[in-house]
Amino acid sequence: MDDLVTITYKGKSYQLPVIIGTENERAVDILRLRNETGFITYDPGFANTGACKSSITYMDGEKGILRYRGIPVEELAEKSSFKETAYLLINGQLPTETELRKFSIMLNDNSLVHEDMKTFFQNFPRASHPMGILSAMVNALRSFYPELQTSEEEINLTVTRLLAKVRTMAAMSYKISRGHTVVYPRPDLAYCENFLNMMFNTPVTPYVLVKEVVRALEVFWILHADHEQNCSTTAVRVVGSGRVNLYAAISAGISALWGPLHGGANQAVIEMLNEIYRGGGDYRKAVTRAKDKNDPFRLMGFGHRVYKTYDPRAKIMKRMCDNLLKTLNLKDPLLDIAKELEEVALKDAYFIDHNLYPNVDFYSGIVLRAIGIPTNMFTVMFAIGRLPGWIAQWKESMDDPAWRISRPRQIYTGPTETHYVPMSERQTA
Numbered sequence: 001m002d003d004l005v006t007i008t009y010k011g012k013s014y015q016l017p018v019i020i021g022t023e024n025e026r027a028v029d030i031l032r033l034r035n036e037t038g039f040i041t042y043d044p045g046f047a048n049t050g051a052c053k054s055s056i057t058y059m060d061g062e063k064g065i066l067r068y069r070g071i072p073v074e075e076l077a078e079k080s081s082f083k084e085t086a087y088l089l090i091n092g093q094l095p096t097e098t099e100l101r102k103f104s105i106m107l108n109d110n111s112l113v114h115e116d117m118k119t120f121f122q123n124f125p126r127a128s129h130p131m132g133i134l135s136a137m138v139n140a141l142r143s144f145y146p147e148l149q150t151s152e153e154e155i156n157l158t159v160t161r162l163l164a165k166v167r168t169m170a171a172m173s174y175k176i177s178r179g180h181t182v183v184y185p186r187p188d189l190a191y192c193e194n195f196l197n198m199m200f201n202t203p204v205t206p207y208v209l210v211k212e213v214v215r216a217l218e219v220f221w222i223l224h225a226d227h228e229q230n231c232s233t234t235a236v237r238v239v240g241s242g243r244v245n246l247y248a249a250i251s252a253g254i255s256a257l258w259g260p261l262h263g264g265a266n267q268a269v270i271e272m273l274n275e276i277y278r279g280g281g282d283y284r285k286a287v288t289r290a291k292d293k294n295d296p297f298r299l300m301g302f303g304h305r306v307y308k309t310y311d312p313r314a315k316i317m318k319r320m321c322d323n324l325l326k327t328l329n330l331k332d333p334l335l336d337i338a339k340e341l342e343e344v345a346l347k348d349a350y351f352i353d354h355n356l357y358p359n360v361d362f363y364s365g366i367v368l369r370a371i372g373i374p375t376n377m378f379t380v381m382f383a384i385g386r387l388p389g390w391i392a393q394w395k396e397s398m399d400d401p402a403w404r405i406s407r408p409r410q411i412y413t414g415p416t417e418t419h420y421v422p423m424s425e426r427q428t429a
């Protein structure tokens with residue numbers, strides 16, 4: 001039969017059902033595997049494991065496709081706003097005019113942060129990384145807003161509160177880290193404009209909003225809004241599966257995103273490009289080092305677990321990067337190095353054989369630099385963008401009839417049963 005997979009072991013056969021997704025992705029349903037065969041599966045990094053069914057984001061790593069709720073990310077980057085994309089991901093469809101207006105009002109009404117939270121910010125050591133601060137602050141929101149999150153109305157309020165306050169908290173942490181006066185959100189400004197104003201306005205120099213900069217930020221956040229079951233989203237789902245509150249699950253996602261192999265790559269790319277620049281601009285050395293198996297160095301911003309072709313987000317980001325620098329009349333030597341590096345890597349046999357192409361982080365740092373975002377805030381920018389995706393995935397997992405607490409198995413490789421040895425009888429090395 002077409003919809004069954006047969007596995008045979010030592011002459012005995014077992015049949016397992018096949019699940020087919022709307023884009024014809026196929027999975028073997030192994031729910032009964034252990035009970036019927038005694039086997040578990042072994043899949044480090046979950047590279048071949050479908051941990052859930054999801055109707056939020058579709059990606060095809062071979063063809064370079066990324067769609068949110070069926071809509072290609074290219075179309076959203078061209079026509080949508082981040083707020084509208086967030087609504088789409090969380091609610092499953094594009095909003096009507098009335099729904100979008102209501103969503104905007106709710107975001108505005110919830111954008112202030114409890115004044116007591118400012119004391120929290122002020123007491124973090126100056127050298128703290130903004131991702132550590134953001135993760136702690138999001139978790140702390142639960143203490144300030146302890147309402148239940150069970151009815152649809154309560155969940156909607158918590159979701160909107162998070163979207164609104166994370167943006168305010170991110171800007172606030174930046175201002176406090178610089179010893180500047182905190183700028184409050186303004187109800188007359190849209191989501192992205194408000195963030196830029198909170199980041200860059202000062203009592204002496206009012207921040208002037210530039211249309212192209214606002215649009216660049218919208219697109220940056222749209223491109224980061226969801227990416228199906230990546231490391232941080234999996235963290236949100238796994239932590240959420242224990243039925244913790246939304247704030248705790250998102251805080252876990254922020255911590256997971258921090259790593260340089262994941263969201264922290266945008267900061268790592270700029271640091272790498274800076275190092276090449278300071279070392280005289282020899283980008284070929286970086287390519288040689290990345291190929292050397294005895295050197296732990298990797299070309300940051302290259303490679304992806306799923307994309308085996310050019311990341312579609314990287315294409316948009318590269319174009320936007322060029323346009324933004326041109327519009328602002330900026331010259332960034334790191335962009336020149338990035339382009340040369342990309343050109344050399346894309347022609348190199350190692351990178352071709354390993355299907356290593358630029359990912360979204362390769363050019364995003366240069367866009368953020370052009371906007372004026374400091375390097376240590378780059379991953380925070382990613383986190384704000386990814387928030388709607390995390391929320392949508394958390395909501396979906398809460399409503400999933402197949403939900404179970406995440407609890408993988410393992411292949412034990414430690415000692416078999418052994419016995420306690422009293423200290424006096426232990427051998428000294």
Ligand code: ACO
Pocket residue numbers: 045260261262263265290291297298299300301302303304305306354356359360361
């Ligand atoms: N530079 C050089 N070699 C690389 C790179 C790289 N950036 N990425 C992968 N490889 C090589 C590995 O050395 C390995 O080679 P081998 O098979 O000869 O031993 C092979 O490609 C496969 O690499 P894995 O680490 O097994 O691939 P995985 O799917 O586990 O990792 C990851 C994907 C983490 C993104 C990896 O490509 C990487 O470290 N890239 C650099 C960091 C980065 O840009 N991260 C951002 C990812 S996108 C995002 O999270 C937003």
